[in-house]
Amino acid sequence: MNFLDSEDLLGINLESPDASSRTYHVPVMTEEVCALLRPSAGMLMLDGTLGGGGHTEMFLDAGAEVIGLDQDTNAIEAAGARLARFGSRVRLVEGNFRNAASVLESLGERRGLGGVLLDIGVSSHQLNEASRGFAFMKDGPLDMRMGQATAQTAADLVNTWQAAELARIFKEYGEEPRAAQVAARIVSLRVQHPFETTFDLAAAVSSVVPRTGARHPATKVFQALRVAVNDELGALQEALAGIPALLVPGARFGVITFHSLEDRIVKHFFKERSQEWIDRPEWPEPRRNPNRIFRLLTPHPIDAGVEETDSNPRARSAKLRVVEKIESPQIS
Ligand SMILES: C[S@@+](CC[C@H](N)C(=O)[O-])C[C@H]1O[C@@H](n2cnc3c(N)ncnc32)[C@H](O)[C@@H]1O
Secondary structure, eight states: OOGGGTTOTTTSOOSOOOTTSGGGOOOSOHHHHHHHHOOOTTOEEEESOOTTSHHHHHHHHTTOEEEEEESOHHHHHHHHHHHGGGGGGEEEEESOGGGHHHHHHHTTOOSOEEEEEEEOSOOHHHHHOGGGOOOTTSOOBSOOOSSTTOSOOHHHHHHHSOHHHHHHHHHHTTOOTTHHHHHHHHHHHHHHSOOOBHHHHHHHHHTTSOOBTTBOTTHHHHHHHHHHHTTHHHHHHHHHHHGGGGEEEEEEEEEEESSHHHHHHHHHHHHHHHOSEEOOTTSSSOEEOTTOOEEESOSSOEEOOHHHHHHOGGGGGOEEEEEEEOSSOOOO
16 A cells, blocks of 8 residues: 555545534444454453554443553543443543553553554544644644654744755655655745745745645645654554553454554564464574464455445455463463
C-alpha cells in the first residue's frame, strides 16, 4: 500500500462534527477487532487510542473493564460523555500510549492486561476541526498537534527547521518527490513572513508541486509534518517495546494502521516476536527465537470489507494485525 493512499484527506467528511456526538469518529473494523481481541466480562483492556470511544464502547458492551487513553483532551471529553453510563468499568486518561506502563502505574493498576488496541493516526474530529490545523482544505492555525501537551506545532517546524531537515521529513514521511524544492521554498518565504496558517503553507507547497489527479498538491507535505509534529513513528515503536510486558499470557494485542510506514513497523515487530525459528547465514542450522513472546494471529493484515469502505472511506487504508501473548515465552 502506498503511504499516501492513507488517510486521504480528500476522502474524508469535512463537515464540522459535534464533538460530543457519535460523529466524532466512526470506529473501523469493529467486528474484526471484536472477533480477534475477544473482549469478555472481567477482562482488563487498554484502548490506547480512545478517540470518540467507539471501540471502547464495544469492549464495555462485551463486559470488559477498559482503561481508555488518548493524548487529545477533546477525545477524553467526547468519549467521557458517551461512556459515562459504564461507571467505574471505564477509566479515561489523557496521555500518550508510549507511556502506557506509567499510566497503569499511576492508576495503581497491578493486574496484567487481557487485551490492547491501538487504532493509530488521527480521528475524524481532529481532521475536520479547522482550529486543529490538520486540513489544507480548511483555513486554520498551522498546528497539527494531536495532543495539547505536544511541544511543537507544525508552524514551529516550518518556521525554524533547516531546509535539509524539512526536506528529510517530506521525503521520508511523505514520499514527496519535490521534497528539497518545497523545503527551499518554505525557507525563502518564511524570511518575509513566518507561516501561520494551513492556507499559507498549502499555497507555498502548491507553488512548487503541480497538481496530479484529484489529490491536493500539499497532501504529502501535510502528512509528513503531522507525522513529525506528533512523533508518530517514535511513539509507536516505544509502545510496541513496552506493551508486551503489560500483557497476561493469552492476552491479545491489536494494532490498526493507516499508512505503510506504520504498518511496516508493526509487521516487523510482530514477526520478530512471534517466529519460532530464526536463521542467519553464518549459523549451521536455524535456532529457536529467544525473543518469541507472541503467536501471530494475522499472517496477513486484515482489511475492512467493501460494505464498510463504501460507508466509511477512511477504512479503505486501515490494516489490522493481531498477536496473542504465549503462555510461557520459549527460551533456547
Ligand atoms: C483513529 S483515532 C481512534 C478512534 C477510536 N478507536 C474510536 O473508536 O473512536 C486515533 C486517536 O488516537 C489518538 N492518538 C494517536 N496517537 C496517540 C498516542 N501516541 N498516544 C495517545 N493517543 C494517541 C489521537 O489523538 C486520536 O484521538
